Amino acid sequence: MTFNPLTEKGIPLDRQLRNWRELNVAPLDPEPPDPYTRCRVIALNGIEVESIMFNHQFARHCPVPEVRRQLAEVRYIENQQQRVVNWLLPGVASVLETTLGYEQVAVDLTSWVARMEPDPYLKQAYEFGVLEDFDHLYRYANLYEMVEHRKAEKIVDGLTEVMPGRPTKLEHRHPQDNVRDPYNRNTTDPLSKLHALTILSAEQQVMSYYMNVGPQYMEPIARQLYQEISLIEQEHVTHYESLVDPGETWWEQLVNHEYNECYLYYSFMTQETDARIKAIWELHLNMELTHLKLAGDLMRKHDGRDPAEVLAPELPEPVRFEPNKEFLRNLLATQIDLTTLGAGYVREAHERFERMQEQLHGGAQPPSEQVIDDHREMFGTEYRLETEGPHPIEELRAKNGGDQR
Ligand SMILES: [Fe+2]
Ligand SMILES: [Fe+2]
Numbered sequence: 001m002t003f004n005p006l007t008e009k010g011i012p013l014d015r016q017l018r019n020w021r022e023l024n025v026a027p028l029d030p031e032p033p034d035p036y037t038r039c040r041v042i043a044l045n046g047i048e049v050e051s052i053m054f055n056h057q058f059a060r061h062c063p064v065p066e067v068r069r070q071l072a073e074v075r076y077i078e079n080q081q082q083r084v085v086n087w088l089l090p091g092v093a094s095v096l097e098t099t100l101g102y103e104q105v106a107v108d109l110t111s112w113v114a115r116m117e118p119d120p121y122l123k124q125a126y127e128f129g130v131l132e133d134f135d136h137l138y139r140y141a142n143l144y145e146m147v148e149h150r151k152a153e154k155i156v157d158g159l160t161e162v163m164p165g166r167p168t169k170l171e172h173r174h175p176q177d178n179v180r181d182p183y184n185r186n187t188t189d190p191l192s193k194l195h196a197l198t199i200l201s202a203e204q205q206v207m208s209y210y211m212n213v214g215p216q217y218m219e220p221i222a223r224q225l226y227q228e229i230s231l232i233e234q235e236h237v238t239h240y241e242s243l244v245d246p247g248e249t250w251w252e253q254l255v256n257h258e259y260n261e262c263y264l265y266y267s268f269m270t271q272e273t274d275a276r277i278k279a280i281w282e283l284h285l286n287m288e289l290t291h292l293k294l295a296g297d298l299m300r301k302h303d304g305r306d307p308a309e310v311l312a313p314e315l316p317e318p319v320r321f322e323p324n325k326e327f328l329r330n331l332l333a334t335q336i337d338l339t340t341l342g343a344g345y346v347r348e349a350h351e352r353f354e355r356m357q358e359q360l361h362g363g364a365q366p367p368s369e370q371v372i373d374d375h376r377e378m379f380g381t382e383y384r385l386e387t388e389g390p391h392p393i394e395e396l397r398a399k400n401g402g403d404q405r
């Protein structure tokens, strides 16, 4: 497989605008035959939203009138792409069902990235973060059964297990300990840049989704759980965005964004099982090829550098959504008790961590613990989906039997 987005020809920009009929896509089945189709939709929505927000920020910092106009033109197309991608989500799915999809994306996309990441420090950052979103999936799955009387296996379909990860209450760290060291833009593997951009985009969309939908619930425990987990997602955005070298120029960042869009549309096009959706990924890939070319021209003109200097010579191995059960069980067994101190990781709770925990929890039980107690009270057990046997950590095995299959 060789696909070089820098040499492939795309759809000219003046032919990328779509009319209402073309924008009006039919949504996915609420229970699609392949749940990873929903995951790909969610992941690509996060990618498009980041590309739009980045483009806005760039325009606000750019004094060159013709560049501002070109950014606006591409940004309009990015917005149409985002509307098409996100409008594939079905209106009949509840907020909690979409939430379970979001956490499944966080678990299986971050696991993939952790497995493929060549730099050990960056790899550790993904391994650390994924155990936290894994725990969110478990907390929301318990809330889902209480509020909607349905089971999360309807959504994750046994592809992703549902059981405790690093307990959410221990994920509240002092903000200073969420800032990692960045990679070096001149020496890092180009794949590492794509990984960081992909995961920060996914986490950013989860954060903004929870901070907006949380208050739509009437049930106090639901409102509280969204409040708590949305604050963790903000920590995750900080954690992952701090991996990106802040010395990258705006032109370089624009090229990285467009290249990453090409990479993900190409990846998901090759993996997509739904032919109708696959055609959308292919169309968007062909649009992104032109965005990348335009960004590259800007870089050559205004940055005096060739985009090939900062990008991979050809696309890395395509990103795939696939089960990561053994990978996650191994992380649970070896990394669940990690926390952060400065830019690194430690196993002991340190003073700054303890102080943050005391101030935030105020001696009370956080919503993420309450939701499990409430579920036990209502159903006699907690909700889990342990397809590969009991939890690898003895203390985290289900009490009074759990809800195992
Ligand atoms: Fe795009
Ligand atoms: Fe999460």
Ligand SMILES: [Fe+2]
Binding pocket: 106, 133, 203, 206, 232, 233, 236
């Ligand atoms: Fe997260």
Ligand SMILES: [Fe+2]
Binding pocket: 051, 078, 257, 258, 261, 288, 291
């Ligand atoms: Fe783009």
